[in-house]
Amino acid sequence: MNDERSRGWSRRHIIGFASLAAALAAVGLQSRPSPVRGAGNPESDAATVRSTLLAFIGALFGRVLSPLDAADLSERLVYLLDFNGPLAGDCRALAQYLDQLAAEHGSPSFNQCETASQALIVDQIMRIDVHSIAARLLTRLSASHRAYYRMRWSAVPQLAWLYRHSPAAWRARGYTRWAGVAGDWREMLHPGASYP
Amino acid sequence: MSTTRRYDLVIVGAGLVGGLLAAAATRRGRTVALVEAGQKFQFENRARQLKHFQVFGGALWPYENKERDRYTDSSVNSIGVPYTLETHRMKGVGGSTLHWGGRINRLMPADFSSASLYGTGMNWPISYADLEPYYGNAEWELGVSGTPHPSHPARSRDFPNPGFPMSIDDTFWVPIAERLGATVYSTSWAINSRPYGGRSECVALGACKVCPSGARYSADTHVAEAERSGNCDLFTNTVARRIELNGDRSVKSIQVTSLQGEDREIKGTHYVIAAHAVESARLLLLSNCGNESDQVGRNLMEHVYVDAGGYLPNKRFYPRRGGFEGLESLSYYDGNDRRERGGIKLEFTFERDPLEDMEGRRIWGKAMAEHDRENFGHWVGLGSETEHQPNPDSRVSLNPEERDLFGDPVPHIHLAFNDVDRRTQRRAREVMHEFLSAAGVKSVSQDPLSPHSFASHHMGTCRMADDPDQGVVDRNCRVHGISNLYVAGGSVFPTAGAVQPSLTIAALALRLADHLLA
Numbered sequence: 001m002n003d004e005r006s007r008g009w010s011r012r013h014i015i016g017f018a019s020l021a022a023a024l025a026a027v028g029l030q031s032r033p034s035p036v037r038g039a040g041n042p043e044s045d046a047a048t049v050r051s052t053l054l055a056f057i058g059a060l061f062g063r064v065l066s067p068l069d070a071a072d073l074s075e076r077l078v079y080l081l082d083f084n085g086p087l088a089g090d091c092r093a094l095a096q097y098l099d100q101l102a103a104e105h106g107s108p109s110f111n112q113c114e115t116a117s118q119a120l121i122v123d124q125i126m127r128i129d130v131h132s133i134a135a136r137l138l139t140r141l142s143a144s145h146r147a148y149y150r151m152r153w154s155a156v157p158q159l160a161w162l163y164r165h166s167p168a169a170w171r172a173r174g175y176t177r178w179a180g181v182a183g184d185w186r187e188m189l190h191p192g193a194s195y196p
Numbered sequence: 197m198s199t200t201r202r203y204d205l206v207i208v209g210a211g212l213v214g215g216l217l218a219a220a221a222t223r224r225g226r227t228v229a230l231v232e233a234g235q236k237f238q239f240e241n242r243a244r245q246l247k248h249f250q251v252f253g254g255a256l257w258p259y260e261n262k263e264r265d266r267y268t269d270s271s272v273n274s275i276g277v278p279y280t281l282e283t284h285r286m287k288g289v290g291g292s293t294l295h296w297g298g299r300i301n302r303l304m305p306a307d308f309s310s311a312s313l314y315g316t317g318m319n320w321p322i323s324y325a326d327l328e329p330y331y332g333n334a335e336w337e338l339g340v341s342g343t344p345h346p347s348h349p350a351r352s353r354d355f356p357n358p359g360f361p362m363s364i365d366d367t368f369w370v371p372i373a374e375r376l377g378a379t380v381y382s383t384s385w386a387i388n389s390r391p392y393g394g395r396s397e398c399v400a401l402g403a404c405k406v407c408p409s410g411a412r413y414s415a416d417t418h419v420a421e422a423e424r425s426g427n428c429d430l431f432t433n434t435v436a437r438r439i440e441l442n443g444d445r446s447v448k449s450i451q452v453t454s455l456q457g458e459d460r461e462i463k464g465t466h467y468v469i470a471a472h473a474v475e476s477a478r479l480l481l482l483s484n485c486g487n488e489s490d491q492v493g494r495n496l497m498e499h500v501y502v503d504a505g506g507y508l509p510n511k512r513f514y515p516r517r518g519g520f521e522g523l524e525s526l527s528y529y530d531g532n533d534r535r536e537r538g539g540i541k542l543e544f545t546f547e548r549d550p551l552e553d554m555e556g557r558r559i560w561g562k563a564m565a566e567h568d569r570e571n572f573g574h575w576v577g578l579g580s581e582t583e584h585q586p587n588p589d590s591r592v593s594l595n596p597e598e599r600d601l602f603g604d605p606v607p608h609i610h611l612a613f614n615d616v617d618r619r620t621q622r623r624a625r626e627v628m629h630e631f632l633s634a635a636g637v638k639s640v641s642q643d644p645l646s647p648h649s650f651a652s653h654h655m656g657t658c659r660m661a662d663d664p665d666q667g668v669v670d671r672n673c674r675v676h677g678i679s680n681l682y683v684a685g686g687s688v689f690p691t692a693g694a695v696q697p698s699l700t701i702a703a704l705a706l707r708l709a710d711h712l713l714a
Binding site: 059060061062063076079080083084119122123126157158160161162163164165166169170172173175177178179180181182183184185187188189190191192193194195 | 399552
């Protein structure tokens with residue numbers, strides 16, 4: 001009977017699904033981050049988060065940020081972290097995870113890591129596959145996995161946007177003026193600067 | 197609570213139409229009530245909006261009140277990609293002109309009679325010639341900077357401001373267009389190329405999503421003018437919820453509620469609903485007004501923006517120095533195949549940022565820096581504004597399951613495309629490929645339809661037709677069967693054409709002002 005068959009398939013399907021979920025969870029639990037909540041002064045924590053994220057942005061784009069770049073980006077990071085609660089949470093989770101990975105490389109924090117170690121950590125972050133079946137399942141199963149994957153698909157693209165629209169990105173290209181700085185529209189009639 | 201004042205004109209919506217109408221009415225000594233669901237933003241607020249955009253990638257304006265603005269759409273089911281209404285419009289004094297691009301065009305004369313000429317769309321009950329004087333007046337109200345070009349439809353009045361010339365990058369396309377038998381021209385902008393209307397000339401902030409200098413026109417300037425007259429009462433954060441009718445099929449009042457929960461009844465001689473194509477239709481549906489022929493909300497149109505581009509390693513461009521790009525072509529708007537497809541307007545761009553390739557190409561770190569160095573300033577691209585045909589299945593309706601802050605059904609958006617639309621988009625891709633190949637691009641990338649493929653131009657939900665069975669308003673924008681109720685804005689367009697709708701919206705508003713205030 002069709003009904004019998006569909007019930008049988010359904011049961012097997014459920015069992016298979018549960019087994020797969022359990023296996024994925026086991027794998028995921030091994031690889032998931034265990035975010036550590038800082039217990040110190042909130043202001044110094046915020047500064048730590050910002051400096052870690054700044055270092056991450058620099059490493060993400062293969063740049064050594066100048067003090068001016070860092071100041072511009074830092075100002076935007078303050079706005080980002082203050083404005084959007086969930087996104088700020090994702091960014092803090094990312095900062096904590098970066099520092100955890102830095103510890104595995106023998107460094108007290110990500111921004112004190114060697115450049116080569118930073119590059120390896122960035123690579124590790126960027127290779128997190130948020131579209132895999134495991135990611136989708138684990139995101140539904142546990143809050144810590146949700147935080148882990150959100151860190152990659154929420155915080156990283158947002159930080160990349162922030163950098164692309166910052167003076168830091170345009171200075172690197174030889175521009176002396178960028179969005180938000182007044183000039184003369186007639187500039188567009190002449191060639192601009194070369195890439196340094 | 198009822199206001200004791202009875203106004204000559206009650207306008208719902210303080211955007212482009214509301215601002216122009218209110219200014220026109222108060223200039224003629226009439227009294228106006230202007231009802232706006234959103235708030236009034238101080239000019240200084242723009243600096244914060246800019247910062248928000250630079251950090252988050254979207255204006256803050258549309259998201260000021262999430263409780264008020266919860267909407268659903270079914271476009272994933274109908275066209276395969278989601279359509280998030282709040283990213284495509286703006287509630288507040290000034291409406292969507294607070295965060296528009298400022299690119300401005302007249303519809304082509306053929307757009308007014310596409311059914312007769314091509315067998316597609318439908319004819320407008322008015323012609324280009326009827327609207328032409330108002331197009332000129334609208335350009336002067338908005339302060340358009342433009343240069344006349346043979347591609348443009350005939351005009352009887354000069355632009356108020358000289359056009360922005362082609363940038364050094366734009367000139368790249370001129371010989372290529374010539375080789376392909378096409379012509380290009382400098383875009384007209386509602387951005388001051390010189391001080392005009394009490395606003396500065398463009399200072400090239402490169403921040404056109406917000407325009408902190410005010411060089412780009414925004415309708416809050418006309419609202420402010422109306423308010424200064426002393427004859428305009430502006431009700432902000434106040435949502436029009438019902439149109440009340442008398443027994444003789446005239447409007448008795450507009451029922452509104454403030455965000456603080458205060459109910460009010462506003463009365464006038466004439467009533468104009470200018471609340472954007474979605475909300476205007478929604479208000480008529482909520483009020484059971486003008487929908488005898490089941491036309492309200494139908495024929496929702498949006499311009500689909502199809503784009504393509506590629507890198508040219510041996511050619512250097514200098515993007516993002518003026519903040520806006522200024523080259524267009526109307527050579528593919530009409531053509532021998534126009535019976536098979538809709539209009540296409542080409543726009544040219546150099547602005548693709550190689551840093552955006554991070555996720556798509558999976559490059560980061562030093563490789564990303566190298567990719568940027570190799571490719572920045574080498575991108576050439578095109579975008580096509582494509583016509584969306586009127587389609588009764590593409591519509592705004594009332595969502596029976598979701599309610600707004602006041603308990604009223606939210607609008608349900610259902611976009612639908614037909615075969616003509618798909619052929620239009622396909623033809624646009626072919627044309628862009630021809631241009632890019634002629635430019636020497638070896639690898640052309642074409643973006644698929646995505647949530648970013650829309651131009652935020654909502655039209656058609658209360659369309660204009662002489663026959664009450666075919667539309668909602670008559671040629672004077674009066675709702676069929678109701679003596680003193682009018683709808684204005686993109687909602688009355690019978691067809692969308694393939695150009696930005698703002699100037700036509702403004703021209704229709706000025707024409708309506710003449711009709712109501714003569």
